[in-house]
Amino acid sequence: MEVIPILWYLAPLGAIMALAFAAVFFYQVKAQDPGTPRMVEIAGFVREGAFAYLKQQYKGVTIFFSVAFLIFQFMALVMKVLHPLVPWAFLTGGFFSGLAGFVGMNTATLASNRTAQACSESLNKGLKVAFRAGSVTGLTVVGLALIDISAWFYILNRVGIPLQQITVIMLSFGMGASTQALFARLGGGIFTKAADVGADLVGKVEAGIPEDDARNPATIADNVGDNVGDVAGMGADLYESYAGSILATAALGMSAVSMLGPKFASYSINFVIAPMVLAGIGALLSIIGIYMVRTHENADTKELMFALNKSVYFTSATIGIAAFFITKLLLPPQYYFGVFISILIGLATGVLIGWFTELDTSHSYKPTRAIAEQGKFGPATVILEGIAVGMRSTAAPVITVVVGIILAFIFSHGFTSLEMGLYGIGFGAVGMLATLGVTLAMDAFGPIADNAGGNAQMSHMPEYVRELTDSLDSVGNTTAATGKGFAIGSAALTAMALLAAYLEEVRAGLILLGDKLNQAVFLKVNYSPGYYEAINIKNASIQDFINYYQISALNPQYLMGVFIGAMVPFFFSSLTIKAVGRAAGKMVDEVRRQFTTIPGILDGSTNPDYNSCVRISTVAAQREMVLPAIIGISVPVIVGMLLGVAGVLGVLSGSLAAGFVLAVMLNNAGGAWDNAKKYIETGEYGGKHSIAHKATIVGDTVGDPFKDTAGPCINILIKLMSMVSIVFAGLIVSFSLRIETLPIPGSRMKPKVENHNMIMTLPKDHPQAQQRVIRSEVKAPEEEEVEYKEVKADEAVMKDATEDDVNT
Structure with a gap:
């Protein structure tokens, strides 16, 4: 058993404080005025539909986790290619990820009507209610991930398991988090976009009724989808990145200190706990950052955006200062400063990616306004301009991440010690995600503000209230887009760290094989x-x-893996977009059926059958997510059995490069189409019901599965494939030797x-x-x-x- 340094206790302390303040914010939101009976009724429809979906999803996830647990037990106890604790780590990773999504969605569905009611009093109050509700999601994700990591580390160390084995075992519970994230994000994305596309095509384009109109049967399902996709789904996605970056960096730290030689042996536990300590400090400082969000009554979109961004800037700056002391106290004098610089690089990379995403998706800037302008000529030019914006927008994030990776590698002495360079890259990912309590709060703010606007519209609130909720919704669209950009960027850095950590799992697999023989x-x-x-x-x-497995473009096994890996994100995206199309078709048929067979819907004298639309989206989401999930899980295993470790590394490399670029393109194109439509709705180019408006509605409809289904799921896919490879490394090694x-x-x-x-x-x-x-x-x-x-x-x-x- 290693003696744990006192600084490590900042990690569980940060977790406990994050969960405590999440509870405080939850009860603050719940104590707000819920509004009129009609507002409460509409919110009740959304809440009921959201929990009906979540109940159905968790049934399917439970079955999958039960089967996977038995398979892993067989691999551990009979085949002896896994450590016996790995199946249990897999379960806890999935459980806490699912719990974080549940808590976030529970809060979001309570907050929509309360945010709308708060906007009837003031813009600042509406902003605070929505952001505090989003903060519950951010702090819950951070708190549960850190509690899970801290508990596993403390227990495994107490029972005397060597540090190298501890990091290997803990890495494996990332697969549980990854699997839950894929189901949450993919299922939620299919659900929400099937409802959204169906509602837009029939409601706005055919029937000519406004967005979020209670007469549209798919409106409630659309609002439900915002919660299950962008709150529960995003929470599970970033839980996976957050935990994966900490665990991969801890494993790389153990590898790095081992290679530095015997004189650094006393630093072994410090290298392992350093990323946990930084994450704990980040959780504590995020709480302070949340309290900094406020604005004035006549704030425009840019001012509202700055009100939210200043919490991120404050948290990033203070984490950077704290990182200097953490690294100085924990790491050797020769190496601490380089790692500190790597953390700053990660923080800067996260801020820059968010800023570049805002430039390409907010209607305050030229790219999105150019799409709106193309609406004068029809839907075709809107779609062409949006695709062009999405493709061009990949340059800045890719260059930012590439520069961040190489600088972190250089400053961490990567050219003299490969392991230290990779440790620095891992710390870059941890640094980027150390602000997660605030950045995820901003992301969850988006769907909450969107639902508040829908509630105000369906409850027939005064026009000035709708204007204020529209202001929050416009900012929410940008924060949602920047949040997705942040999630994609963090996924790229996390997957890079996991790529290196995979070789540590190969080492563990070979050691297990030796023990068996x-x-x-x-x-x-x-x-x-x-x-x-x-x-x-x-x-x-x-x-x-790397030398042994010939990880080189000249090795056909590695090169074949790269081609397969690069193909997977495109094939995966095809399946998810087609799934949305099929489900949306069923939704369109149902909405048309209700308009023609249920009298009184269009004049508002009769409520539509909201439940049937929720049921269609739920069934479609559960069925359509199976094949993409199977592909994401099975490809690394099949390639590993056929092409060995070199083939798996090729798959992970190819999927990381192609998936990152494709995800950025899909996310930014979809966000730009959405905000181009909203820009026209402010009165530009003829305003609502104009030719330009109808053209941008088509563009927005095309972009919906881009930004809310395929794009966000790709970054989960590349992390899931890494995690699957890690868990099955022992099996692949034993069958390819x-x-x-x-x-x-x-x-x-x-x-x-x-x-x-x-x-x-x-x-x-x-x-x-x-x-x-x-x-x-x-x-x-x-x-x-x-x-x-x-x-x-x-x-x-x-x-x-x-x-x-x-x-x-």
């Missing part, structure tokens, strides 16, 4: 005709693994050249089984005698020289 495992890392070298798997560096017994040093036994790339073993009771490196001097093969010819280097002789002469 009662053998010490060695990695052949060097061979020449007169020399033979093998390194103990426990001491092998990441570079040793050739093993030979290590020749005892000094035996003069000549190894076969064709077998130089093999795992080697020695019996554990052999005297040299625990050595770091074993070197065998072998007899050099006899040199062939070469007949040399003297060739005069003059022109006449060279003309008559044969090819053999020239070679000689």
